[in-house]
Amino acid sequence: MTSHTGRLYSLAIALVVFFLAWAVIATHPWATATKDARLQALAAREAQIRKEAKLVQTVVAQRWANYQAQLKTRKAAIAAAKAASSAQLASVSTASSGTASASSPVKVVTLPPLTVTRTS
């Protein structure tokens, strides 16, 4: 009995050991990890793209800053021009209204007419 049970245990342990050994051997733990050339190229490409993207982001940020500075300058120039134009219009309007009343070529009078117009 004892020997029969012992044999069964021995057999089971042997089977477990066998399959464990099989699994370990199947993974080729002794083999050195050889990388796929395509993966390597892909990784290199990714790195290159990341580097270029970083460069592009730097350029864009620089240009955006330049644009904002120019926009600010341009807005200031437009505001100044508008202010100058408004001031000029105001002065012209004042001057012309004064001139019109001072030297208008026509006014309504109650004098007897020297001549009478009619439909031409």
Next chain:
Amino acid sequence: MVRRRFHAMGTEIELLVDAGSAEPALDAAEQEFHRLEALLSRFREDSELSRLNRDGALAAGPDLRRVVELALAARERSGGRFDPTVHDALVAAGYDRSFELVPSEMDTSPGMSMDMDIPVQHSMDIHVQAERIELAPGIRIDLGGIGKGYAAERAAEILATAGPCLVNAGGDVATRDGAWPVGVETADEPLTLELSGSSGLATSGRDRRRWRRDGRELHHLIDPRTGAPAETDLLRVTVVASDAIEAEVAAKSLFLAGAELAAAEADAAGIPAVLVTDDGRTVHAGGLA
């Protein structure tokens, strides 16, 4: 003050000079009217204008060239409301002879065209180059109104050598120096406008040069957009401007606009104007008190 009246350009001309004597200037001014009528009348077979309309091209003298150039500039400035190419529309409406000879009542005779609506052509129709004027095929021009304004200005230039003066060419008025009270017809009480310095005044309306044809009342102010006598709620428009030519163009343009738009345009442009509507209202516009 010396005054002279005579008939020219189909209307009564009145010359006034604020001087004791101005006979040579008055003679010269009257001659200028007759000279310009001989050049610019469409009712004279031998006038430069008639030859241009007949032949389509002409080596024209300086006056015809100048008036044509003024008319083209006026057409541009008025957005087409003033247009010298209304000749055929005027003739079709019945105004085919000096106005004194146009019958007040006429019927369309058999074989005569009843098509009075001749839309005016606009593009590339008149070329003025150096001394030559060329009209596009089928184009004929009328310079009646602007020609009188031009003649009034020319006569005023001549009279001004004798003193302050006023020329009234049947409603087209030109002044030089001095102050001139001018009576303007309105719908109700008479109105007197005092023109000063060098200025012009003109009245355009449908209350004088009008006639009836086939029972329909017609007049001489053609709307270039339709080629027919203008249909407007205005009876008459009087305008004051820097000279008689400007005033003539502005009066015609405002007349075609109709009362409401004319008042708004005169106000906006600061053109002193008196508008008389056909329902008997008188409207002052353009800053005229």
